[in-house]
Amino acid sequence: MSPPTGRWMAALGAAVSICSSSLAGQSRELSLRVTRAVAVLDSAHTERGIDSLRALLAQWPPEGAIELRVRANVHLGAASLSLGLRDSALTRFSEAVGLDPFATPDPEVFSPDVVAAFREARGSTPSVGVRVAADTVINPVGEAYLVAVAVGLPGDVIVRLASTDGTAPAPGPFQLRVDSVSSLVLPLRAPDSLPLGSGDYRVTAGMPGTAAKTATALLRITPQPVDSAPHDPPPDLAQFRPETRPGALATGSAIGGLLVGLAAVALPSLVSNSDVSGGGMDLRAISIGSSIVIAGIAGVFVGRRPVPVAENIEYNRLLRTSWEERVRRTAAENAHRRRWAPLRIQLLPE
Amino acid sequence: MRRRVWGTPALLLLSAVPVDGRAQSSALTMAGVACRARDAVVFLGSKEATAGWCAGALGALKLGPLVLEGSWFRANRMEPTGGAALEREAGEVRGLLGVSPSRWISIEAGFAVRAFNSDAGFQQWQIPSGGVKLAIPLGDPTFTAYVRAHYLPPMSQEVSAGQLSGDARWDFGLITETGLQIAPRKGPLLLGFSYRLERYDFPGDPLGRLEQFDVLSVFGGFRLAK
Numbered sequence: 001m002s003p004p005t006g007r008w009m010a011a012l013g014a015a016v017s018i019c020s021s022s023l024a025g026q027s028r029e030l031s032l033r034v035t036r037a038v039a040v041l042d043s044a045h046t047e048r049g050i051d052s053l054r055a056l057l058a059q060w061p062p063e064g065a066i067e068l069r070v071r072a073n074v075h076l077g078a079a080s081l082s083l084g085l086r087d088s089a090l091t092r093f094s095e096a097v098g099l100d101p102f103a104t105p106d107p108e109v110f111s112p113d114v115v116a117a118f119r120e121a122r123g124s125t126p127s128v129g130v131r132v133a134a135d136t137v138i139n140p141v142g143e144a145y146l147v148a149v150a151v152g153l154p155g156d157v158i159v160r161l162a163s164t165d166g167t168a169p170a171p172g173p174f175q176l177r178v179d180s181v182s183s184l185v186l187p188l189r190a191p192d193s194l195p196l197g198s199g200d201y202r203v204t205a206g207m208p209g210t211a212a213k214t215a216t217a218l219l220r221i222t223p224q225p226v227d228s229a230p231h232d233p234p235p236d237l238a239q240f241r242p243e244t245r246p247g248a249l250a251t252g253s254a255i256g257g258l259l260v261g262l263a264a265v266a267l268p269s270l271v272s273n274s275d276v277s278g279g280g281m282d283l284r285a286i287s288i289g290s291s292i293v294i295a296g297i298a299g300v301f302v303g304r305r306p307v308p309v310a311e312n313i314e315y316n317r318l319l320r321t322s323w324e325e326r327v328r329r330t331a332a333e334n335a336h337r338r339r340w341a342p343l344r345i346q347l348l349p350e
Numbered sequence: 351m352r353r354r355v356w357g358t359p360a361l362l363l364l365s366a367v368p369v370d371g372r373a374q375s376s377a378l379t380m381a382g383v384a385c386r387a388r389d390a391v392v393f394l395g396s397k398e399a400t401a402g403w404c405a406g407a408l409g410a411l412k413l414g415p416l417v418l419e420g421s422w423f424r425a426n427r428m429e430p431t432g433g434a435a436l437e438r439e440a441g442e443v444r445g446l447l448g449v450s451p452s453r454w455i456s457i458e459a460g461f462a463v464r465a466f467n468s469d470a471g472f473q474q475w476q477i478p479s480g481g482v483k484l485a486i487p488l489g490d491p492t493f494t495a496y497v498r499a500h501y502l503p504p505m506s507q508e509v510s511a512g513q514l515s516g517d518a519r520w521d522f523g524l525i526t527e528t529g530l531q532i533a534p535r536k537g538p539l540l541l542g543f544s545y546r547l548e549r550y551d552f553p554g555d556p557l558g559r560l561e562q563f564d565v566l567s568v569f570g571g572f573r574l575a576k
Binding site: 250252253254256257259260261263264267268271272273275276277282284285288289291292295296298299300301302303304 | 390391392397484486487488489490492493495496497499524526528529530532543544545547549551560561562564566
């Protein structure tokens with residue numbers, strides 16, 4: 001009895017669909033609740049807003065959006081600071097930095113005190129994060145890939161790029177000193193200077209010796225198609241010159257045929273005893289001898305050897321080699337174009 | 351005893367032949383043969399002659415300068431063509447070893463066994479020989495004409511009593527052979543023809559016995575060369 005595959009697949013599809021719509025709904029709900037709480041804070045009901053945000057963060061689902069959680073922490077920290085709860089505010093700011101080292105309060109929205117307190121919390125939170133363009137195309141010959149690195153606690157960051165299956169060679173690692181946010185120009189070339197091959201790669205940024213969690217970004221690199229140059233057609237046959245000319249007649253063949261033919265007739269006559277053979281002409285010997293003479297005459301023409309014409313042979317050789325050279329050059333150019341094709345780099349969801 | 355001794359100087363002669371590098375090729379030849387054989391004897395003033403169609407095969411193996419040839423034929427019926435000859439059967443097996451110091455020339459030693467059978471009895475000839483073969487390409491390797499001449503050292507032949515040949519030992523013997531081989535450059539085809547004449551003079555007082563044997567052959571087969 002075979003399993004009802006169709007029904008199972010349909011059920012699985014329905015479950016995935018329900019899950020994704022459920023996650024989207026949850027995200028909308030969280031966003032709404034954060035916005036409402038921030039609105040309560042803005043309407044001078046600070047304590048109520050703080051309570052709402054605390055309750056919200058306390059029950060924050062693991063799959064909830066990081067950006068919303070960071071936003072909620074920043075607003076909660078700012079509100080706490082406004083009530084003089086500095087330690088609580090620093091804790092919230094620290095949590096926001098831990099979640100996203102790129103996070104920073106907008107100076108046009110928050111007061112300089114909040115910005116200063118956030119900076120203080122940031123400087124003491126070991127955290128590291130990377131950001132890359134979501135989808136871009138770069139030319140590996142003259143361009144490089146830009147990776148933004150942010151840290152909480154200033155320090156040395158080690159950035160690595162490696163293929164996810166560990167087989168393709170990749171550049172690096174790179175070390176850079178980061179105080180808050182910095183950018184790294186990542187050459188998309190392997191150690192042998194060739195462009196990276198297609199495949200999935202992972203960018204990792206870590207701060208060895210600290211409690212900062214290693215940040216990662218998953219990339220897919222795909223060479224873009226390029227136009228290749230067409231090959232030259234081979235030289236037309238009419239361009240080639242004849243490499244031989246008819247040689248002299250093989251007159252030696254006629255002489256050889258004549259000599260052997262005569263021998264074929266004469267030898268039996270000389271060797272045979274006339275008492276036995278009767279002394280007449282040996283027709284067998286004559287027929288053999290005349291056949292050999294005829295073959296010798298045929299050999300005069302059949303054995304005519306063509307004579308090579310060195311000048312024409314050299315001319316044809318140059319014609320061929322120059323065409324082969326052009327084909328080789330085009331092939332090399334096409335290989336170069338394919339090798340250095342622009343690379344499309346897409347950020348994949350982790 | 352004598353037939354053992356004669357081959358020794360021939361082998362010494364073969365081993366002393368200088369070898370030309372151009373002759374260092376290999377070839378295998380196999381062919382079928384159709385032939386017309388004649389045998390004529392004059393003894394005590396009377397002549398007997400027989401002739402008949404024959405068929406056989408030949409093969410040759412060339413390994414560098416060495417050439418090994420073999421041939422065989424059989425004539426089921428050799429009919430009288432003169433005198434009081436009896437109808438007879440004939441057959442022959444021939445082997446030949448040669449050394450080619452150049453592509454033109456081979457120095458050869460051979461041995462043949464030929465037998466006749468008639469109402470008068472059975473006789474077998476054992477025929478050693480040594481000589482030279484000249485092969486001349488006629489303008490192109492496709493056509494090769496050749497001439498062969500062999501000396502036949504004296505050899506006793508033991509035959510049935512009552513036959514015309516009797517017990518005999520020739521004191522002079524020669525073989526000449528001429529022929530043409532046609533081997534097109536493309537493909538292994540081999541065609542050709544040849545004519546061989548053998549003369550045997552037996553001593554006698556006052557009249558000896560004279561015997562001649564000749565074969566006109568046409569052959570076709572293949573030749574694989576490297």
